[in-house]
Amino acid sequence: MLEKALSRLLAGKRPAASHLLLAPAALWLLLFLLIPALGLVALSFAKNGPYGEILWRLSLDNYRRAFDPRYVPVLLRTLFFAGGTTVVCLLLGYPLAYFLSFRAGRRRGALIIALMVPFWTSALVAFYSWIVILGKEGLLNRALLRYRLISSPLALLYTPFSVLLGLVYFYLPFTVLPLYASLEKVPRSLVEAAYDLGATRWTAFLKVTLPLSLPGVVAGALLTFVPCLGDFLTAELLGGPRYYLLGNLISNQFLMAQDWPFGAALTVLLLAGLVAGLWGYRRWEAAA
């Protein structure tokens, strides 16, 4: 009896069986992802009471407040850092992806795994090490002082530079892997044909390889830009309060200021940015 029921479930001749097998995972996502997200949307229209309690007097005040001159700099800074990180990652990552796809030969597999290792190690640990390297009496400053390249220590840590460095460090693999995937799809015969027709290496790259790898550039940019918008740890550890980003502002509303409705509105704005990015990407993909 039981065996028969299980067999029918596995055979999946009817959609009901498929829905049943997917139900546990779907319920999990419903309970811990969709309902909390809808809860945040609802909360974003509520009002914070004087003792941090939530008053359900619905209004758009929290959204208005997000665009208050006090918070606009944080939003702009977040866009600026996310954009800057994307540009730097693309510029740094494209040659690497090109090398992996066209030149790496037998070492390719090992190099790709090596690229993923820093991604899998805890960002907490890596950023801590960057603090040791970049600090006022850190390794870099000591080395530069010793070789008399500078006369007094540079302020590297807790600056826009260190935030950008941390973001680039963490998100570089996110840019490189889509770039690599799309470079792999460039037909080698087309590049050969360009050479046969007398194109130089550079021309062949500009006219054939680069345009054909554009989908990877867009995907890599999106996969870098969107997570950067919600980054929290980088500015927390390498930036300090002066360079807080949207993620830090959200965290402060929930953990320090205890203004959950305002924090919820900021989170909804973040998620709206994410959805807009994905939607734009889909449109672009469909049009291409």
Place this chain on the structure above:
Amino acid sequence: MKKSRGLGAYCAALYAFLYAPLIVMTVYSFNDAHRNVVWRGFTFKWYLTMARDADLMRALTTSLELAACAAAIAAALGLLASYALVRHRPFRGREGYAALLDAPLMIPEVALGVGLLSFLVRAGFELDFGALACAHALICLPYAVAAVRARLASSGGSQLEEAAMDLGASEWRAFLKVTLPLAMPAIVSGALLAFTVSFEDFVASFFLAGVGITTLPIKVYSMLKFGVTPEINALSVALLSSTFVLLGLNAWLSARAGADAA
């Protein structure tokens, strides 16, 4: 050829950038000094200090238990979901399920964290070990699904399964005797990835850890915030090594899964 060598050198420099922090912390974990910057000779003492730190060891136990729970949940849910997505004939809503299962990867962890925090608190749940395990399972789920889906989609298994059924086995017996053993390396590999993700998760835990729960990354964070000691170097190296072991194990399992499929 000259240009190619320049490109190679550039890539080597980029890899040096990616590995610099990992190397620095490994070297300094053996430094016999209370401050990081000056090298004063080789020592193992920070590793001993770490091993004797009772708080740290408690945090380690919590993190291991949490990762085991999250990985088990993610592997079980992921196996059922992947089976329906790959082996069942196309049904309405399949794309929707697939997109939903990937969603935890795309949503910033800060948003997941504050969303769960406000939901759990307002719904009257305790922020305890169970709540954190559920949240971790959510974050790990896409990894478990991806590993098992790829394995089930590779052709070898479904033919063997059909052969078993042609020989008179029911779907259930074919699943138990053929599909499950064949998918096992991928299930374990997905669970290991899930374990790694949970073990290293900081952001979601940071929002959800109630008063009583301290995971290892949270402990490391508070040590960082309240003064740096070389003990953290040793701890970081220990974490790093465990990541290497887990990833190595995972690569080995994937290679085995690939060999079986061939």
